[in-house]
Amino acid sequence: MSRLKRVYMEITNRCNLRCSFCPGTRRPPRDMTAGEFALLAGRARPYADYFYLHVMGEPLLHPELGEILEICAGLDAKVCLTTNGVLLPGQQETLLPASALYKCSVSLHSMEGNGAGELTGYLQSVWDFAVQAAGRGIICALRLWNMGGADRRNREILDFLAERTGVHPLTCPQPRRGSWRLGEQLYLEQAERFDWPDLTAPESGTAFCRALRDQIAVLADGTAVPCCLDHEGDIPLGNLFCQTLPEILDSPRARALYEGFSRRQPSEALCRRCGYATRFGM
Numbered sequence: 001m002s003r004l005k006r007v008y009m010e011i012t013n014r015c016n017l018r019c020s021f022c023p024g025t026r027r028p029p030r031d032m033t034a035g036e037f038a039l040l041a042g043r044a045r046p047y048a049d050y051f052y053l054h055v056m057g058e059p060l061l062h063p064e065l066g067e068i069l070e071i072c073a074g075l076d077a078k079v080c081l082t083t084n085g086v087l088l089p090g091q092q093e094t095l096l097p098a099s100a101l102y103k104c105s106v107s108l109h110s111m112e113g114n115g116a117g118e119l120t121g122y123l124q125s126v127w128d129f130a131v132q133a134a135g136r137g138i139i140c141a142l143r144l145w146n147m148g149g150a151d152r153r154n155r156e157i158l159d160f161l162a163e164r165t166g167v168h169p170l171t172c173p174q175p176r177r178g179s180w181r182l183g184e185q186l187y188l189e190q191a192e193r194f195d196w197p198d199l200t201a202p203e204s205g206t207a208f209c210r211a212l213r214d215q216i217a218v219l220a221d222g223t224a225v226p227c228c229l230d231h232e233g234d235i236p237l238g239n240l241f242c243q244t245l246p247e248i249l250d251s252p253r254a255r256a257l258y259e260g261f262s263r264r265q266p267s268e269a270l271c272r273r274c275g276y277a278t279r280f281g282m
């Protein structure tokens with residue numbers, strides 16, 4: 001099998017927030033133990049260099065996050081974290097020294113989704129972490145993936161960042177990939193809202209996706225699914241606890257999905273209802 005770019009490992013499906021734009025999950029709450037993670041990561045590592053520690057859930061909630069990062073370091077894997085940022089102050093001592101931590105993405109738009117009132121304290125704590133992390137060589141991406149909504153709150157966030165960096169997306173030229181460089185290893189990413197795939201939604205016109213070409217996701221119970229947007233595990237391809245990754249990717253359902261995208265005819269109903277995949281425009 002060809003190598004993937006990344007494997008999403010859902011170390012927990014629990015979250016400390018309930019954002020309006022996030023579908024959440026009806027699956028039972030579960031944390032992947034450090035021992036379980038070590039088993040699954042060892043099976044996935046030969047096929048990908050990057051581990052993304054989320055599908056659903058807030059990874060900073062995990063009680064064994066430090067051990068998991070040490071396991072990744074032992075495997076020489078690069079870790080990418082996506083967090084809402086609320087718990088960053090309490091996890092700095094775990095995250096900053098972690099040699100495996102390659103990138104930390106903070107979803108600033110989570111404050112919009114929760115209708116939070118006080119914003120400055122949250123932004124300051126995120127900024128303090130981001131500056132320290134970037135100084136250690138960790139890429140920090142501050143995300144506003146909600147263009148087309150929450151304009152007043154977004155303006156407050158952009159003004160806050162502009163005061164500290166001199167970079168304001170409303171006055172600076174639009175970069176090619178929607179990412180503004182705020183400093184060394186420090187970026188602001190803006191993108192439009194997207195609709196999560198849902199079996200009850202109308203078809204979106206999706207014809208192609210990078211699922212199983214660039215990525216695969218493993219849920220907290222070991223279930224392998226095509227990508228990080230299958231939040232309910234609607235397309236189970238196998239289970240990494242009892243199968244190898246090549247066996248999972250060679251399953252009839254996985255092969256049909258891969259070949260369907262190659263023909264621009266998605267085989268899965270969920271994929272045909274994905275708003276994110278329409279970004280590929282293929």
